Amino acid sequence: MSLPARLLAIIALLCRAVAASIAGGRLDGPTIVVIWRRLRRLGDRFARLAGRHAAGTLRPPRRRVRVAAVRASATAPPPPPDRLPRGRGWLVRLVPPASAGASQLQHLLTEAEMAALIAAAPRQAGRILRPLCGMLGVAVPETLRLPRRKAKRR
Secondary structure, eight states, X not given: OOHHHHHHHHHHHHHHHHHHTTTTTSSOHHHHHHHHHHHHHHHHHHHHHHHHHHHTXXXXXXXXXXXXXXXXXXXXXXXXXXXXXXXXXXXHHHOGGGHHHHHHHHHHHTSHHHHHHHHHOHHHHHHHHHHHHHXXXXXXXXXXXXXXXXXXXX
């Protein structure tokens, strides 16, 4: 089975676990829909990235210049109501059967084919895999970790 197909199978497993949690009353319908959309979108983005890598049309990584962040004004709008929880492993805490998908993702990240894809597109792969690793509590591979931010002096 190809790399994107295996990741999509893991995401399908996670979606089934999330859907089953509605019977236990752990999650409500709108939250499940938001989690599903998030998982499916990550899977689709990874499939497109892997397709470009296999076709040889992947752009080489560029060096990006950081621009100072603009401070949000005091009148910023409230966060959207469909905001998902945060923190390491939040999906596994909400839906314990999702731990099966976490272990499969951890195994997938150690394979040579995944390492080659990450080496070819570290920024793009990181933007897809870091959030997925975070929600499942899986350690992010060293090649995908972001550099530590310097503490600002007050």
